[in-house]
Amino acid sequence: MEKLIMDNYIISLLAKPFVVLTGNSGTGKTRLALKLAEYLESKNYRVNTWLPLAINKRGRILNRDEEEIRELCLDSNVFVAKINESQFEVQIEMNIQVKCNDEAFWDLLDDVSTDIQLGAAVRLSKEKRHVLIPVGADWTDSRNLLGFVNPFGPDGRTVYEITPLVELILKALHPDNRYLPHFLILDEMNLSHVERYFSTFLSAMEANRSTSEARGIPIIDTNHVSVIVDTLRNISHVDPKVLESAEMLLSNNDYISLPPNIFIIGTVNVDETTYMFSPKVLDRAHIIELETIHPSKYFSGSYGQSNNLHDGDVVLNHFRTSIEYRELEQQGVDPILYLQSKWGDQSSFNEAKKQMESLLSGVYNILKIANFDFGYRIFKETIEYLYFSIIYNKSSASWFDYMDNVLLQKVLPKLHGNRRQLGDVLELLIKFLNKETFEDSFVNITVKEETMGYPARIETDIVRNKLDLPKSIAKLHKMKATLNSVGYTSFIS
Structure with a gap:
C-alpha cells in the first residue's frame, strides 16, 4: 500500500469519521480499511x-x-x-x-x-476494536446493524438481537476506551440502498455535530437498554467492557448514542448488482477512489511491501485529537481559527485563505449552473481536512496538495449526469482548475434547460485560480471522456 494513499486515508478519517472507498474490484479497498484497524490494535x-x-x-x-x-x-x-x-x-x-x-x-x-x-x-488492552460487516442485498432498515427487540426469544423470554456493531458501540462507550478509535467497516456498502439501512447513522453523524445534548442523539432508545443488559447477562463469554457499558447506561437511565470514537468506512463497487449513492450520502463522506496497480509494480516488489504507517502511538494520538475535536464541536468551534492556530506564519495563512476562498467560490459558481452547488458543510469540512493534514504532517508547506485531495473527495463526487447537464460544466471546471482566465472575467453560459420558453443565462464573476490541482483535473478529464463516449458520467463509476 503506497504511503500517500495511507496518509490521505488516515487524514480523511481524522477530519470526518465517515470515508467511502471506491474503485474497481481488486484495488485493495477492504485491505486498506483492515490494515489500519489491525495495526492500531497491535499496539499494546x-x-x-x-x-x-x-x-x-x-x-x-x-x-x-x-x-x-x-x-x-x-x-x-x-x-x-x-x-x-x-x-x-x-x-x-x-x-x-x-x-x-x-x-x-x-x-x-x-x-x-x-x-x-x-x-x-x-x-492498552489487547482487544479487537473493529468489525467487518458484509452488507446484504436485502437490507431495508437498520435492524441488521443495530439489532432489535425479539419478544420470542429462548424460553419465551424477550431478548435483544445483539449485532457485532452494537457490541462495538458499547465497547467504544466504555470509559477506558474513550479516546481509542473503533472501526466499523461496511463491505460492499451499496449492495442495498444505503439511505434505507444507514439512515439512522446519517442522521446521527450530522445531528451530533449541532445538538445541545452532550452525548448526541439516540440511535437505540433508553427503553431498549434494559433488554440489552438482560440479554448480555445471559450470554456466555460476553466481553466484560460491553456488559459494563450497558450496565452503566442502564443505571443512568441513558440511551445508546453514536460515540465520537466510532469511525465508519464503506467499500463500494459499481456494477449491475449495486445501487448508486444519493447526494445526501456523498455529501456526508470523504470519497476516496483507489486505482488498480500495474503488474510491473507487483512483480518488482515495489508495491505493498512496506508498512507505510507512522508509529502506532503517533497515529493513536492523532485519533485522540480527532475524537477530542468532535467532542468540542457541540460547544461550537470555528474551524478556521483552529486551522490558523496550526498554520504558523500569519501572512502565509492569510494568502492561503484567500486562495482557498477563490478556488471554492469559483467551483461553486460553475457548479451552480447545473444545480450542483454545495453548502456550509463542504466549506467546514474542507477547513477541517486541511487542519488535520497539518497536524499529521507537522507542516503547512504542502497545503495545496491537500486542497487538491479535498476538492477531489468532497466536491467532485457530487457530479453526475448526461451531456445536456454536464457538458459545459466539465469544460468550465477543467478550464478554471487549469488556471485559465474567462473572457471579460465573466462566465456567460447558456443553460440547456429553458425557463419560461427562453434559454436561461447565468452571469457570475470568476476569480482566476492560482493553485496546482493535478488530481482533480485528471479526474475531470476522465469523467469528460466517459461523458463523450457513453453520454453519461458520474464520479463513482
Missing part, C-alpha cells in the same frame, strides 16, 4: 509524552534531573525508549537509570553517550 501501549535525553552505556540518565523524570512518570504505567526508529519497553529506576531486558537496546548504545527519546505511555 500509547505514548503520551516524549522527553529527549542522553544516557551512558549502562543506561544512566546524564542530562536530566530526578524531578524532570518524576514528572514524566506521574501518569504512566509503561515506559518506552526510542533510538532512531527502534522502540523498546524499559523501566525507570530511582529516576536516574534506564533498564531494558532487550539486548538489542544495549547494542545501540554508544560507549560514552547516546541521545534517546523517553516516552511516558499508557498500557
Whole structure:
C-alpha cells in the first residue's frame, strides 16, 4: 500500500469519521480499511509524552534531573525508549537509570553517550476494536446493524438481537476506551440502498455535530437498554467492557448514542448488482477512489511491501485529537481559527485563505449552473481536512496538495449526469482548475434547460485560480471522456 494513499486515508478519517472507498474490484479497498484497524490494535501501549535525553552505556540518565523524570512518570504505567526508529519497553529506576531486558537496546548504545527519546505511555488492552460487516442485498432498515427487540426469544423470554456493531458501540462507550478509535467497516456498502439501512447513522453523524445534548442523539432508545443488559447477562463469554457499558447506561437511565470514537468506512463497487449513492450520502463522506496497480509494480516488489504507517502511538494520538475535536464541536468551534492556530506564519495563512476562498467560490459558481452547488458543510469540512493534514504532517508547506485531495473527495463526487447537464460544466471546471482566465472575467453560459420558453443565462464573476490541482483535473478529464463516449458520467463509476 503506497504511503500517500495511507496518509490521505488516515487524514480523511481524522477530519470526518465517515470515508467511502471506491474503485474497481481488486484495488485493495477492504485491505486498506483492515490494515489500519489491525495495526492500531497491535499496539499494546500509547505514548503520551516524549522527553529527549542522553544516557551512558549502562543506561544512566546524564542530562536530566530526578524531578524532570518524576514528572514524566506521574501518569504512566509503561515506559518506552526510542533510538532512531527502534522502540523498546524499559523501566525507570530511582529516576536516574534506564533498564531494558532487550539486548538489542544495549547494542545501540554508544560507549560514552547516546541521545534517546523517553516516552511516558499508557498500557492498552489487547482487544479487537473493529468489525467487518458484509452488507446484504436485502437490507431495508437498520435492524441488521443495530439489532432489535425479539419478544420470542429462548424460553419465551424477550431478548435483544445483539449485532457485532452494537457490541462495538458499547465497547467504544466504555470509559477506558474513550479516546481509542473503533472501526466499523461496511463491505460492499451499496449492495442495498444505503439511505434505507444507514439512515439512522446519517442522521446521527450530522445531528451530533449541532445538538445541545452532550452525548448526541439516540440511535437505540433508553427503553431498549434494559433488554440489552438482560440479554448480555445471559450470554456466555460476553466481553466484560460491553456488559459494563450497558450496565452503566442502564443505571443512568441513558440511551445508546453514536460515540465520537466510532469511525465508519464503506467499500463500494459499481456494477449491475449495486445501487448508486444519493447526494445526501456523498455529501456526508470523504470519497476516496483507489486505482488498480500495474503488474510491473507487483512483480518488482515495489508495491505493498512496506508498512507505510507512522508509529502506532503517533497515529493513536492523532485519533485522540480527532475524537477530542468532535467532542468540542457541540460547544461550537470555528474551524478556521483552529486551522490558523496550526498554520504558523500569519501572512502565509492569510494568502492561503484567500486562495482557498477563490478556488471554492469559483467551483461553486460553475457548479451552480447545473444545480450542483454545495453548502456550509463542504466549506467546514474542507477547513477541517486541511487542519488535520497539518497536524499529521507537522507542516503547512504542502497545503495545496491537500486542497487538491479535498476538492477531489468532497466536491467532485457530487457530479453526475448526461451531456445536456454536464457538458459545459466539465469544460468550465477543467478550464478554471487549469488556471485559465474567462473572457471579460465573466462566465456567460447558456443553460440547456429553458425557463419560461427562453434559454436561461447565468452571469457570475470568476476569480482566476492560482493553485496546482493535478488530481482533480485528471479526474475531470476522465469523467469528460466517459461523458463523450457513453453520454453519461458520474464520479463513482
